Amino acid sequence: MTKTDAILKTKGLTKRFDGVRAVDDLSISIAKGKVTSVIGPNGSGKTTLTNVLSGLAEIDGGCVVLHGTVTLKKIRPFDMPSYGMARTFQEVRLFEQMPVIDNVLVVLTERSVFGALFERHGAFHERQAEEALKKVGLWEKRGGLASGLSYGQRKLLEIARVLAVSAGRQMDIIIFDEPFAGLFPKMVKTVSSIIRELRDEGRTVILIEHNMDLIRELSDHVIVMDSGRFLAEGSPAEVLERRDVIEAYLGE
Amino acid sequence: MEILSQLILNGVMAGALYALMALGFNLIYGVTRFFNLAHGVLAAIGGYAFFTLSKMLGLNIYLSVATGVAIAGLAGYGFDRLVYSKLRKRKASNLVLLVASLGVFTTAQAALSIIFTSQFQTLSETAGQEALSVLGGVVTRTQVIIIFSSLASMLGLAALLNGTSFGKAVRAISDDEEVARMVGINTGRVTGYVFFIGSALAGLAGILVGFDTGIQPTMGMGLLLKGVIASIIGGVGNIYGGVLGAFLLGLVENLGIWMIPGEWKDAVSFLLLIVFLVFRPQGIIKR
Secondary structure (H helix, E strand, O other): OOHHHEEEEEEEEEEEEOOEEEEEEEOOEEEOOOEEEEEOOOOOOHHHHHHHHOOOOOOOEEEEEEOOOEEEOOOOHHHHHHHOEEEOOOOOOOOOOOEHHHHHHHHHOOOOHHHHOOOEOOHHHHHHHHHHHHHHOOHHHOOOEHHHOOHHHHHHHHHHHHHHHHHHHOOOEEEEEOOOOOOOHHHHHHHHHHHHHHHHOOOEEEEEOOOHHHHHHHOOEEEEEEOOEEEEEEOHHHHHHOHHHHHHHHOO | OHHHHHHHHHHHHHHHHHHHHHHHHHHHHHHHOOOOOOHHHHHHHHHHHHHHHHHHOOOOHHHHHHHHHHHHHHHHHHHHHHHHHHHHHOOOOHHHHHHHHHHHHHHHHHHHHHHHOOOOEOOOOOOOOOEEEEOOEEEEHHHHHHHHHHHHHHHHHHHHHHHEHHHHHHHHHHHOHHHHHHOOOOHHHHHHHHHHHHHHHHHHHHHHHHHHOOEOOOHHHHHHHHHHHHHHHHOOOOHHHHHHHHHHHHHHHHHHOOOOOHHHHHHHHHHHHHHHHHHOOOOOOOO
């Protein structure tokens, strides 16, 4: 991979929790327009990595380089959209007491808070929300409260939220944190076709996943983490055959 | 019969003022989840800002009202930036914030006493004012203005919350502040604006009280308590519930003193609060 291909890089990225290095001196490169899976055993720091990238956990050391030019040592969560990043969460969190469609509309808000005082959600935003909800198959549920959705539907709604935000603001990097866990086979199909579609549109997808079949099927590149450190990377076929990777997974 | 309609009119009047207090209080509670006791002193700040501009500097009355309301809003915004937001950043518990807001309340009230003395001041030009007769009762022009500006504020706030994307962001933060932050809403900024709007409403209430009766630095506590009671019986954090609670409170406390002396008004209010806390703690409208 040449330098210009990397849309997101970490350089010596470190995050400590009470002395434990959850992410430890991690230097990785994410290729533009590809699906990159980050895998590793439980506690290997994958989710911490996504939290650091999205500003939910502060960076303790090193930095993140975006688009080859922007070097970040501090990321605030509400800055994510302006850096062209969007993400989903392992444990889905929605606005429970708001209608399904408002859960999507709220992320399409004007960036300036002052501007938002005078802005209505117009037909344009509603079309974006409609498109996103139709893609995940939740358009019929738009009027009901988010708290009335099933587990799988909640995951789909969160994905719709990310889709809406990325359609509106040209998000280049989309992070999916275990999007398939707990989904029915039909929903798994929906989500994997959404991920492929995003890639085909030229967006970069970072996928945190455990299911090896889905990783083989979807990813262009795989990065393996172990105890917060970089372990291996390469094409799915290469990496998933490697002995050290298998050992890390089996804990031998 | 005449006394009954007068009591009802007085109840609606009081309700309109309590509603202004409850609106701001509930709005702020919704996004921050703490009882902002300093909300009361903002009414006094609004009243004294108007007093300074209109009575001492001789500014136009409408301009003074607008500026006084804005000053109260800015004061509330300032309290949030200087005190509460710093505490929230350190993940202080709601109890800490409550105590801090009591500190803000006391300090600001003391400052008002030092600057303006504790003397009672009236804001209206003509003390007696022409009285209008409505349904057998008597209301003054000022009181009509109070009711209309209170209703206008309620409608304006409802339009803001339901019609704009800012309103959606406010409801999102009220629903789950953490998620709001995660999906890219600048929660600190939105909260600051909410403090401005809520405090401006309290400032308006203070000015209107000043027109009706008068102002003094300690006026905040009474208004705060009524606003809080209205919020609790209406359903804490629900701004529409708070408005209902405010009018219910106004009516009950005024009708409650039909047969007994007027100084029992506050006792009636707190009795209503206790009845709600025991039998319907979630309030009229559950959040």
